[in-house]
Amino acid sequence: MTNTNDENTENNALDRVLARAETRVEPRVFGAAQALQDENTATHTDADGAQWDLDDRHALRRVGGLSTELEDVTEVEYRELRLENVVLIGVYPQGAQDDAENSLRELAALAETAGAVVLDGLLQRRPHPDPATYLGRGKAQELKDIVAAVGADTVIADTELAASQRRALEDVVKVKVIDRTTVILDIFSQHAKSREGKAQVELAQLEYLLPRLRGWGDSMSRQAGGQVGAGGAGMGSRGPGETKIELDRRRIRTRMAQLRKQIRDFAPARDAKRAERKRNTIPSVAIAGYTNAGKSSLLNALTSAGVLVENALFATLDATVRRSETADGRVYTLTDTVGFVRNLPHQLVEAFRSTLEEVGQADLLVHVVDGSHPDPSAQLQTVRDVIGDVGGREIPEIVVFNKSDLIGEDERLVLRGLAPDAHFVSSRSGEGIDELRATIERMLPMPAVEVRALVPYDRGDLVAAVHESGVLLSAEHRETGTAVHAHVSERLAAELAPFAI
Structure with missing residues (x-):
């Protein structure tokens, strides 16, 4: 049991996280979770395009108080999903209170994005989570009372729970208990759009589910065995000797093998496109950053790509590649990637490794940080850790503090301390869009070979290639052709070699 001082500290921490700003649910509701942007400022610009994809994503709108039970089969086309009412829980050690508050705010935003209403929360300060129920016995009873008082149907833990912890806590609170990883996987399953994205999400879900399978009563076993008089069903009931849970595990492993093969089969097409860009020495710029930092909005602002933008966590799961040009005519690509989050489940990092390869193999990283977020330094570190995991630690980086219209001068000074050269x-x-575009162009890698060539007029394709993928220093039209002085790729230099001067 915690003492009175500890309880006061935890309540004060929750008071800072929980807000009474909204009145849609009683008694206590999270206001606009700080991991999400205020809806009053989260507007679309002309560069974002028509955003038709949002209509599909919102087709099954979740509303409070609506039953999911169908009275008529015709309702299946028009039903809306009932919002889950949830209570959040977290454990933090001495001295980690601020980090715990920010993490709980982020969990609230994750829950809202997944389609839940956050009613209340419970924070406990203790050196280590309880190995049995995550919370201590006294706090678990307190959680049971809170769940009953607010009418919650789900408890979400701000960590990854062991299967035994989840079951033990469910036995106490008598409602469903899930963890942070489950919520993130649920959001991914809602937002996955491409075939590869859906396969990656399903693989991550199965990897998470496999060690957590459980069964009840007769469903646990398909083998009767033993003495008939001891409760067996008698002759004709003895199964093949494989329990139901073993059969489920085998089916899951088989499906996981199929998904891994399916994801591998997507790789050649993606690698071919990447190899073609490399062959033509088209530089690649990857836009990486924390979830909901504004990466897709920035891509739209830089290229008018019109990719989906939503004020939600993990709105983008599929890498989007767009073509752009520098002021001097060089072509390069900009890639919008999946966002990162603290404690990103290992299963997702592995499943989305093919998508994250776009980050690891880029020539330049544009690292986008939400400048209005309460903990931008944690965002910076989290993203850099994941970039290091996919082999991108040595890639040149441009730090961009986005949403500058929401940042005051004092906050800008603090952010300057985190990244002095940031935009x-x-x-x-x-x-700042034009200045950022100029910096990207300046930091793009210069083609390796300097050439001087007199290109015949019937080989205008080579001059066009110099304009598109090289850096043209000078061009002069002569009687027999075009004299060019340029920096080009090794491949293009080989094609220009017969005309060298």
């Missing part, structure tokens, strides 16, 4: 931009107002 402040706003995808909504357009602030």
